[in-house]
Amino acid sequence: MKNIEIEDDLYKYILANIEAFGETPSQILRRLLSLPDAFENTVASVTPTLKSIPSDQKVELVKPDIIDGAQISLPASLAHGVKILFESKVFKQETIVTHKFMMMLTAMYHENKDAFVAAAQKTKGRTRDYLGQNLKVLLATENKEELTLLKASKPRDIPYTPFWVITNANTARKRIIMTQMMSTMGYPQDLIERIKEEI
């Protein structure tokens, strides 16, 4: 049971609508609101959370875009390419290298999807892929052994993107992956050289 505080006139109004002797305010309210006696409704919370990059959830959204047929809204900080991203506050304030790494990839994807797709295919290690599409499908499809191996690399979805990246790598390797991606995609040399300062 809960106690709520209401103004006197509202209280009078409720009592004025009494229909049976001994009816409680609560019962009267139910009737007035056309609610069943045993009302049991859960209002589901619909908050799509982006657990992987915690920092800029509800930031200004721009650029409605289409990914896999679904429309998405991209945070402003990620919508204007790598160069602008480097200058953005959210990027500078982010301390976790993996997050910066993924933010860059998001920005790059939206800057040039075709080039990104091509570069993603070429960027891989000796035994493992570094990037790919549709992580969920991959995780569902592979056989047990391969799956264990795959998971060891800690692949994660790149936010606002149909791609995933490997996450279990030291910073040096993350730089290598970034460098390869940016080179293949044709980013200018001076921007590529900034990688080691930025992440």
Add this chain to the structure above:
Amino acid sequence: MKNIEIEDDLYKYILANIEAFGETPSQILRRLLSLPDAFENTVASVTPTLKSIPSDQKVELVKPDIIDGAQISLPASLAHGVKILFESKVFKQETIVTHKFMMMLTAMYHENKDAFVAAAQKTKGRTRDYLGQNLKVLLATENKEELTLLKASKPRDIPYTPFWVITNANTARKRIIMTQMMSTMGYPQDLIERIKEEI
């Protein structure tokens, strides 16, 4: 004002029909029942009670302010921003860290609401939110499991504010939260550095 007792589910139903932050159950009921507004306007019910922060009840009240359409009166000690707060007697004499923590947040909210709102969204832990709006609604809406988790963090309404904060944290973490909030809101570095002395 009258108090009436209602079942939990009815209470949830009422809160589920909230349309504006800070709306009281009474106001919601009026709308649902198509009743005119009361002539006597409520202030008390919107204002989070200050039973948690003791002993400045009879203190000078200043700065009539608007929170979500309701007018409130703010204790002088909390009305002039963080810097003044640090120098105030009530703050210095307060021994409970959590109270000081919340006093600072109240002061910060009134010093710059927009910045506060933005900073509150960004300030969060790995799995839990640190601040948010409308605790009542949150508590009524979430599903059982999430609710238990949420409650473990002991969220409390920040007095004179539509926000709540996590309270179940050690002092070190409270400092981290404060630091993040103040940085994001753009407080000067020297004030931020005083956090570890002040709380």
Add this chain to the structure above:
DNA sequence: GATCGGATCGGGGGGATGGTTG
């Protein structure tokens, strides 16, 4: 006995390091 502040300690994630492969 009940409540409340918040230190303590278990758990989880980031990514450096040591081991492995070609």
Add this chain to the structure above:
DNA sequence: TCCAACCATCCCCCCGATCCGA
């Protein structure tokens, strides 16, 4: 065999929330 490149184990630190003491 040795070296370079790569992999993924595992350490350390951060975060959460249980629980102890006031």
